Amino acid sequence: MKAADAEVLPDQSETIREAQAKPSPREEAAAKRQPPYAVVLHNDDVNTFDHVVAVLRKVFQYDRMKAFRLTLQTHQSGRGIVWSGSLEVAELKADQIRSCGPDPSMLSRGALPLRTSVEPLPQ
Secondary structure, rough: OHHHHHHHHHHHHHHHHHHHHHOOHHHHHHHHOOEEEEEEEEEEOOHHHHHHHHHHHHOOOOOOHHHHHHHHHHHHOOOEEEEEEEEHHHHHHHHHHHOOOOOOHHHHHHHOOOEEEEEOOOO
């Protein structure tokens, strides 16, 4: 192999790798059409309203009134959508809610971390 050929090959292989890494227009369109997902908070009878409001404010930076309304809706309905968006972010937010743990003041009553689920929203 000539020295000149060796210099050309890395450039060509890099171009091939770039071409293989680019998604097709169909793949790009499919990615843009992903359905939104909801973070659903499930009611429980142990964690206090104050704790749920504090968790929603911490995870989503909601103001006190919005966090309270979502907490009340969840309490009354048994479950409530507290956020919607991409699947990846929804999963992250659900994990962040759970990682806040149970209400420390209710541990003696068996409090567990807030229960969440991630569900696709209807289109």
